[in-house]
Amino acid sequence: MKKMKIDKAFTLMESGPVVLVTTNDGKKNNVMTISWTMVMDFTPRFAITTGPWNYSFSALKKSKECVIAIPTVDLIDTVMGIGTCSGADTDKFEKFMLTAVKGKKVKPPLIEECLANIECKVIDIVKKHNIIVLDGIVAYIDDKRKEKRTLHAVGDGTFIVDGRKIDRRKMMKSKLPVGV
Amino acid sequence: MKKMKIDKAFTLMESGPVVLVTTNDGKKNNVMTISWTMVMDFTPRFAITTGPWNYSFSALKKSKECVIAIPTVDLIDTVMGIGTCSGADTDKFEKFMLTAVKGKKVKPPLIEECLANIECKVIDIVKKHNIIVLDGIVAYIDDKRKEKRTLHAVGDGTFIVDGRKIDRRKMMKSKLPVGV
Numbered sequence: 235m236k237k238m239k240i241d242k243a244f245t246l247m248e249s250g251p252v253v254l255v256t257t258n259d260g261k262k263n264n265v266m267t268i269s270w271t272m273v274m275d276f277t278p279r280f281a282i283t284t285g286p287w288n289y290s291f292s293a294l295k296k297s298k299e300c301v302i303a304i305p306t307v308d309l310i311d312t313v314m315g316i317g318t319c320s321g322a323d324t325d326k327f328e329k330f331m332l333t334a335v336k337g338k339k340v341k342p343p344l345i346e347e348c349l350a351n352i353e354c355k356v357i358d359i360v361k362k363h364n365i366i367v368l369d370g371i372v373a374y375i376d377d378k379r380k381e382k383r384t385l386h387a388v389g390d391g392t393f394i395v396d397g398r399k400i401d402r403r404k405m406m407k408s409k410l411p412v413g414v
Numbered sequence: 415m416k417k418m419k420i421d422k423a424f425t426l427m428e429s430g431p432v433v434l435v436t437t438n439d440g441k442k443n444n445v446m447t448i449s450w451t452m453v454m455d456f457t458p459r460f461a462i463t464t465g466p467w468n469y470s471f472s473a474l475k476k477s478k479e480c481v482i483a484i485p486t487v488d489l490i491d492t493v494m495g496i497g498t499c500s501g502a503d504t505d506k507f508e509k510f511m512l513t514a515v516k517g518k519k520v521k522p523p524l525i526e527e528c529l530a531n532i533e534c535k536v537i538d539i540v541k542k543h544n545i546i547v548l549d550g551i552v553a554y555i556d557d558k559r560k561e562k563r564t565l566h567a568v569g570d571g572t573f574i575v576d577g578r579k580i581d582r583r584k585m586m587k588s589k590l591p592v593g594v
Contacts, residue, residue, distance in 0.1 A: 248569035250430010272452030391586025397577025406571025
C-alpha cells in the first residue's frame with residue numbers, strides 16, 4: 235500500500251462504493267460493512283450514518299477514530315459476511331482472515347486486502363440524525379492490485395460492479411480545487 | 415413513469431448514483447447535479463450536502479421541497495452541463511431540453527428523461543455541516559426505459575458506469591425490513 239495525497243482522498247469515496255469501517259475500542263479491532271456514506275467536501279470530509287444499534291458505534295464514539303477501507307469485487311463474500319454478523323460475539327478479523335496493518339495516526343487498523351484505506355478522525359456526531367462526521371487524515375492506495383473494481387450496494391442484497399469509465403475532466407476543471 | 419413502492423426508494427439511491435435535484439423558488443424551476451448524497455435509513459430518508467454557495471440552496475431552504483431525479487449514462491453531458499452552469503443566469507430546463515413533469519405532492523418537477531424520480535420534503539437542515547435531511551414521499555421509475563445504467567462520479571471529472579450485477583439477496587434477507 236502506497237500513501238496517496240490526502241487532497242485526493244474524496245475521489246475514493248465519491249462514487250459511493252461499499253466500504254468497510256474498522257474501529258478499536260481499546261481492547262480489540264472490529265470492522266463493519268457500510269454503504270450509508272457521503273462525501274461532504276474536497277477537504278476530505280465524509281459522513282456516515284450509524285448508531286447505537288451497531289456494535290462498532292460505541293468504539294467510534296469513545297475513540298473518535300476509524301479507518302475507511304475500500305474493498306473490491308473479489309471481496310464480495312467478505313463484505314457480505316462482515317455485514318451480517320456482529321463484533322459483539324465474533325472476531326471478524328480472524329473469521330474473515332483480514333490482515334490488520336498499523337496506521338500512522340489512528341489506532342484502528344488498515345486492511346491489507348483492500349484497494350484503499352483512509353485513516354479518519356471523528357469530528358462531530360449529529361445525534362439527532364445518527365450522522366458521524368469524519369475527516370480523512372492519511373490515505374493509501376494499493377496501485378499494484380490488479381482488481382480495482384469497487385462494489386455499489388443497491389441495498390436489497392444486490393450489488394453493482396464498476397463498469398467502464400467516462401472522462402469529462404476538462405469540463406469539470408473549473409469546479410475543482412487546484413491540484414485535484 | 416410508473417409509481418413505485420416508497421419503501422423501496424432507498425434502493426434507487428444506495429449505490430451512490432449521480433443525481434439531479436430539482437427545486438422551485440416560487441417563480442421558476444431549477445436543477446442541480448449532485449453526488450454528495452447518502453441513504454440514512456430504509457424509510458426512505460436521505461441526506462445531501464450543499465450550502466449557500468449553491469444557487470438551488472435558497473429555494474430548497476424556502477420551499478422545503480425537492481425532487482431527486484436519477485439520470486443514466488446516456489445523459490452524461492446533460493449531467494455535466496447542469497453541474498457546470500448556474501440557475502442564477504440560466505434556465506437549465508430550457509438549455510438542456512428537460513421535460514418538467516408535475517409531481518403529486520411537491521412543486522419542484524420530476525424530470526421525464528430520467529430513469530427514476532423521488533419527490534422529497536426537507537425534514538431538517540444541519541447548518542453546522544450544510545447537510546439537508548430529506549424524506550422521500552413519492553417515487554417513480556421508468557421501467558420501460560432501455561438504458562438503465564446509472565453514473566457514479568469519481569469527483570475529478572471521471573465517471574464510472576454501472577457494470578454487472580451480483581445477487582446476494584438470500585444472505586442479506588435477515589438485515590432488511592419485511593417487503594424490501
